[in-house]
Amino acid sequence: MQPEPQVGDAYLVARARDGYLDAYEMLVQRHSAMAYRVALRLCGDHHDAQDIAQEALIAAWQNLARFRAESSFSTWLYRIVTRRALNKVTRGRAAELADLLDEVADPVPGPAAQAERNLAVDAVTDALAALPFPQRAVVILHHFEGLSYAQVAEVTRSSVPAVRSHLFRARRTLGTKLEEWR
Amino acid sequence: MTGSVSEPPSGGSAVRHLLNAVTLPCGADVDELLEQVADGHGTDRDAHQRDCVHCKAALAEFAALWAPVIDTAARPVPAPRGLTAAVMSQIRVLVRDVWYTLQTTDLGVIRIAARIVAALARDSARMVPGVRVALGRSTHSKLAELAEQASLKHRHPHAAVGVFGRTAVVDLAVAVTYGDPVHEIARDIQQHVIAALRDHVGLRTVAVNVIVDDVLMDEDQ
Numbered sequence: 001m002q003p004e005p006q007v008g009d010a011y012l013v014a015r016a017r018d019g020y021l022d023a024y025e026m027l028v029q030r031h032s033a034m035a036y037r038v039a040l041r042l043c044g045d046h047h048d049a050q051d052i053a054q055e056a057l058i059a060a061w062q063n064l065a066r067f068r069a070e071s072s073f074s075t076w077l078y079r080i081v082t083r084r085a086l087n088k089v090t091r092g093r094a095a096e097l098a099d100l101l102d103e104v105a106d107p108v109p110g111p112a113a114q115a116e117r118n119l120a121v122d123a124v125t126d127a128l129a130a131l132p133f134p135q136r137a138v139v140i141l142h143h144f145e146g147l148s149y150a151q152v153a154e155v156t157r158s159s160v161p162a163v164r165s166h167l168f169r170a171r172r173t174l175g176t177k178l179e180e181w182r
Numbered sequence: 183m184t185g186s187v188s189e190p191p192s193g194g195s196a197v198r199h200l201l202n203a204v205t206l207p208c209g210a211d212v213d214e215l216l217e218q219v220a221d222g223h224g225t226d227r228d229a230h231q232r233d234c235v236h237c238k239a240a241l242a243e244f245a246a247l248w249a250p251v252i253d254t255a256a257r258p259v260p261a262p263r264g265l266t267a268a269v270m271s272q273i274r275v276l277v278r279d280v281w282y283t284l285q286t287t288d289l290g291v292i293r294i295a296a297r298i299v300a301a302l303a304r305d306s307a308r309m310v311p312g313v314r315v316a317l318g319r320s321t322h323s324k325l326a327e328l329a330e331q332a333s334l335k336h337r338h339p340h341a342a343v344g345v346f347g348r349t350a351v352v353d354l355a356v357a358v359t360y361g362d363p364v365h366e367i368a369r370d371i372q373q374h375v376i377a378a379l380r381d382h383v384g385l386r387t388v389a390v391n392v393i394v395d396d397v398l399m400d401e402d403q
Contacts, residue, residue, distance in 0.1 A: 120250035
């Protein structure tokens with residue numbers, strides 16, 4: 001069989017809208033790892049992360065007709081995953097993504113699931129988990145996922161200055177925690 | 183935060199001292215220095231930073247402080263096994279894509295999920311030279327609908343949802359290599375897929391609709 005060439009997400013989205021589940025399956029294969037990874041880093045629990053990723057990918061499919069082409073599929077999926085993670089950590093309380101960068105009460109996350117992390121990773125993970133959700137979200141989207149400030153603002157439906165402000169505060173808090181650990 | 187760093191920090195409290203300040207004695211913004219390091223540009227120093235002892239010290243401290251974050255971010259987090267399959271399984275239920283071919287033999291009944299037929303068709307199409315991408319979609323024909331309606335009246339309550347006998351209609355969306363004769367490729371696809379479904383699934387009546395909706399340059403691959 002010939003190797004599968006890299007067609008763009010936009011092509012696959014268009015075909016998926018036409019009813020080609022194959023096309024959506026390729027999108028899921030491309031982006032499921034990201035969905036799970038972001039969910040895990042945002043909520044800190046494997047089972048919750050798996051649920052969030054699964055629900056987000058299904059929700060994306062159900063809402064393909066409403067997907068606006070000016071945004072990339074991955075940015076759109078980041079938004080869905082982040083919103084669902086926010087809902088999960090606020091224990092089901094209704095939370096709008098537009099409020100993502102407002103301060104929200106954050107529950108203490110459960111114990112980390114990974115068994116073989118080294119101490120440094122533990123320290124970073126714990127420091128991240130202690131951040132308020134909005135700060136954790138921007139750190140993960142920018143520093144872990146490599147999204148630009150503009151993309152993070154798009155995902156969180158916020159502004160670049162708001163993203164930058166949250167990052168400044170988050171980095172200071174993370175730095176202080178990591179300094180205590182060192 | 184206490185404004186400017188008033189004296190050079192020392193020992194283990196150096197970073198904490200920095201993080202409690204807004205600016206360095208040279209006037210450099212502490213947040214912007216930490217941002218520079220965190221964004222991976224700690225060594226891309228401007229003219230001031232190359233000569234300033236405060237900036238050089240702060241950048242070095244922040245680089246050491248932030249290294250575990252960079253390491254953690256770089257660690258792969260593989261998706262759980264079966265995540266894609268679980269998602270697609272739920273979606274197939276939602277779109278009711280759960281119908282089957284139905285063949286009655288002397289030994290009993292054989293059902294093959296329509297999505298398997300579509301997958302076989304897709305994989306078969308991908309074998310045709312010039313085809314770069316093929317996506318399969320199995321659809322009901324009018325005949326299939328009639329067959330399904332007839333069979334539904336008699337089917338067992340726990341039987342599969344919908345059958346369409348030995349008839350299949352398959353839609354294939356394909357992208358081909360730019361410059362190749364598109365109509366010939368499309369014809370090859372039809373012949374290839376019809377033969378494959380006859381040989382592998384035993385389907386006798388197969389209609390293969392080919393939609394060539396993109397051409398890709400060689401360098402796209």
